[in-house]
Amino acid sequence: MASIEPRPFLISLFEAAVLAADPYAAIRAHLPARPKGRTIVVGAGKAASQMAAAFERLWEGPLDGAVVARHGPIECERIKVFQSAHPVPDEAGLAASSALLEMVEGLTSDDLVVALISGGGSALLPAPPGGLTLEDEIAVNRALLASGAPISAMNVVRKHVSRVKGGRLALAAAPARVVSLVVSDVPGDNPAFVASGPTVPDRSSLEEAREIVARYAMALPERVAAHLSADAARAPSPDDPVFARNEVHVIASARVSLEAAAARARESGIEAAILSDAIEGEARDIGRMHAALAREVALHNHPFARPVVLLSGGETTVTISGKDYGRGGRNSEFLLSLALDIDGADGIDALAADTDGIDGSEDNAGAFADGASIARMRGAGVDPRLHLTRHDTWTAFKASGDLFVPGPTGTNVNDLRAVLIR
Structure with a gap:
């Protein structure tokens, strides 16, 4: 596990998922x-x-x-x-x-x-x-x-x-x-x-x-x-x-792409658990659910044994309330919610991205998060909870340097969420 660099590993899973939908x-x-x-x-x-x-x-x-x-x-x-x-x-x-x-x-x-x-x-x-x-x-x-x-x-x-x-x-x-x-x-x-x-x-x-x-x-x-x-x-x-x-x-479909990502993870020596290819609901709520599961694995080695990557697909939603909202998409909203709940945790890294290469209206597919993401945002003068409330998650991840920008992929089987617990 010491040879695995989290972000290149997570990117390799995204690439495997996209290739499966060629x-x-x-x-x-x-x-x-x-x-x-x-x-x-x-x-x-x-x-x-x-x-x-x-x-x-x-x-x-x-x-x-x-x-x-x-x-x-x-x-x-x-x-x-x-x-x-x-x-x-x-x-x-x-x-x-x-x-x-x-x-x-x-x-x-x-x-x-x-x-x-x-x-x-x-x-x-x-x-x-x-x-x-x-x-x-x-x-x-x-x-x-x-x-x-x-x-x-x-x-x-x-x-x-x-x-x-x-x-x-x-x-x-x-x-x-x-x-x-x-x-x-x-x-x-x-x-x-x-x-x-x-x-x-x-x-x-x-x-x-x-x-x-x-x-x-x-x-x-x-x-x-x-x-x-x-x-x-x-x-x-x-x-x-x-x-x-x-x-x-x-x-x-998302199922085929998730299975390809899981196979790529196992080739790297990391077990993979596909939670579901059909997750729906508010992005921030799904983010908290994934964070809770990741913390359970990190702290108690349950219900999955470390090291493991949790994979899920589907399409979450972002309900816009009021007119005062910023820039973002459902993947960055999911991930900022997750990042807040794993703040300070060691050994948890995540990527959430749209397989078409674009999340929402900006040029990123999604973003990365880990236990230090929130500290990086605050160090850049960003209040992450305020940005989550205003659906301005792109700005928060831009400030922390955590955006994932692969460009348009030429396919679209919905979102890929990967949470690595080392």
Whole structure:
């Protein structure tokens, strides 16, 4: 154990998790058969450009297509890549949604539509229904992000305020067969929840969407509330015969990536315990839970024997209260909460990061923490508890020099949390 440097070790686990979600290897294992007619590629999400580039390399035959990804490098030659904003939708995303709908118009039953879907597509594919505007969809998105609702509940609402989500893109492609290849970033890996399921309808109802809005007291524009009160907002049912020939494959997920990280840890001589790949809840609460478990192991060698790395995935939430908040994301919020609870502890090191390389709105994937993080923050003139209260966790970790900035990874299977107890 003396030869293990904590931060390089934790980074190696992140790299193993990301490699396990590599789009090229995942798509190669799930290539559909060539159709009699045309092949059309559509897609959306943080990994859409890399998925499209991989599909181009693997596909033997003609194809046309368009995908929408977050701003960044474009690697495709035959598939057009639109770029739009995340997490707040913009005009570029609106244009991209229209382009994808046009791409699947007029197809026949001999044609094949390959949908490349990854996390982040909900914001990248704004397509407000008749009577609503982009500003209305932006307001919905902001209300969802500030509500504290889990991602599954957010997507129930989103799919009822869209011309694309909730299976509507697949409906527009009928009678063509649609094969969806999904990189999952949602707890439980329900493909209908990834990017709000543009090609995958699910059984959540309009009534559920209304109940979620009420339960989380979401402040929606009057036009959106009126839209949700009308039956026309209802999304298509998975029982519709139009979807009968379609296929859905989850080709990468948090579970596979966590197992790869665990294998990498064991190669380094450190036992690994996967707590869960589907953890949800307030980021600061989940941080305290992980800290309590780490202290139990450190002090009592229970319920796991030292040395061990505790691994978990899923998607926590950050509920924004009031207008006075700073810069950060769910991983840095989780980690600052954890850091406060392991303050002064020896032999505990942690990394929390989004596998897409970006946590929240800043350029970091997450951050590192150890028993001296809080002391470093205070030495830099930062009050960590105040910054946690103000959701200004990026600033706190910037001050302590603990940000983790690997850059965009080209995939997205949600968060990786790794807590090493030496």
